[in-house]
Amino acid sequence: MTVFDKYADNYDEGHVKAVAMSGFKPDYFHEYKFKELVNFLEEVGLVNKQIKLLDFGCGIGRSVKYLRKYLPKVFIYGIDVSVGEIRVAKEKNKNLKNVKFTSFDGFNIPFKEKFDVIFVANVFHHIKRNDQEKVLKNIYNKLLDNGYLFIFEHNPLNPLTQWIYFRNDFQFDKNSNLLSHFRTGKFLKKVGLANNEIRFAIFFPQFLSMLIPFEKYLRWLPFGAHYYYIAKKA
Template sequence: MSQEVAKLYNTYPFPPDPLLNEPPPGYNWRWSWVAAYNFCTGRKPQHQDIRILDAGCGTGSSTEYLITLNPEAEVIGIDLSEKALAVAQERCQLSGIAAKDGARFTFKQLRLEEAAQLPGQFELINCVGVLHHLVDPVAGIRALSQKLAPGGIMHIFVYAELGRWEIQLMQRAIALLQGPNKGDYIDGVQVGRKLFASLPENNRIVKREKERWALENQKDACFADMYVHPQETDYNIDTLFALINASGLEFVGFSNPRYWSLERLIGADSELLERAQNLNEHQRYRLIELLDPDISHYEFFLARPPLPKIDWSDDATLANATVEIHPCLEGWPSQHLFNYDYELVYLSEAEYQFLQQCALKSFTVAEIGILSLTQVRSLQNRQLIILTP
């Protein structure tokens, strides 16, 4: 099966992001060590000269961001597809990242399950869109967990079954029509394209494709990855946490926490919320996905203890903390900017003045003044500032 997966990605290297003659635009905060560590612990990491593993790097889009956002780190990208790795290498050469002073990165053809062959451990492991394509995802996550350093964090992205129901149906339909040609991925894309063109416009599978996936699926590589992949495991909350428990690591939290708030769905009814308090954490997560079955994936952080966390509830600790601007803000300096999740934020005049002081040099919260400790906590909770005890 690994050979079949490699064949798919050698036919259609993925992701098919364009190669640029400049560093990648924007950011993904989950790939910034400072931003991700702050999200997981509430504070800035003590050092940034770390080792990062991009497990299943494909054509290197994520690796390029990891290199750009973490200039002091050593980054290693592994993948089973030689064609995808060739694109990844070309990507980093063309963008100029490879020529930067101090840039330390390596690409290696290696199955994720063979990660034990890599020397040393990693403070940050990124594994996006890979585990669900393994024959044995448990073996994969265990292989990665062995390479995670104490106090390190792992960012994972896997598919969710509820939001991919129509995708599963189309996958099976294409496979049936391919018959003995199954495994010919170019033929599979052609069959799938014809099916979508032939089905009635009000067909549920067609409507879902148009609503959610059609824009990215204009590229054959994306269409193939979605509809003719030879190996896929989709999860629900119960099976997801069985996978997490098998890793032996600590579940830190989902990296899109607002989605996992019951108040978002049933906040208008206090009695329902009260009933939900009788559920454990996993049951509440399950209730959320049952009530909002559009979810197509899970993204979350795991950690190898000890991972010390701070909540800044103590006034003296907060007042004496060093403060700086979050590294993943778009549009600064301005009172109107985009936060780490690319959501528009409006800063009050006092908040703006506070952040301006943060940008000048290293101050403590007390030295800057301007805002109350409650207001500072609000900035920290919104991931607009980074604090160091």
């Protein structure tokens, strides 16, 4: 049983409390990732294709509503180590076509398919340090040639991120280790994903929301609350 099994039924409540300081609701933090993903897929001509997307560490399947909104033709595969969260994900999305959820051991991705896109949001800081490279290698093996990996993480260089982490506002982050973009970049290179780009995101709290349209010009600045890598399997 993982800590996420314990919070599976009220995961969203914990999240509301943890991000309250920013002035935003959790939806803001979830949705921006999909907007970024879709903007990129639009640039590379994949938005209207029937792509297969693996949501690795999908939790309670929150991605489905955004993926359906922005990528109506996508086939979604969600996996997680938390049996409790997968149960909730299945219940929430039971009437949807082209959506599959399954729990697994955290290493061996239980699908014979390979994927056009693998999406990993805030998962790696929950994986034991010694296992991170092995898990990333397994993800690499499941990417199609020319497929893309999107990996989002909290940025330890952001003071607010550190503060939330220090206060232990995310109860389920208790046994996790924030992962620097340097370390993530090093692993990506090591497993064969050297063709990658890093972007920093989420710079302004809600009371400065008039500045949010300018965040795209700050992607290079390593102090956003989150960062993400886009890596292409060449």
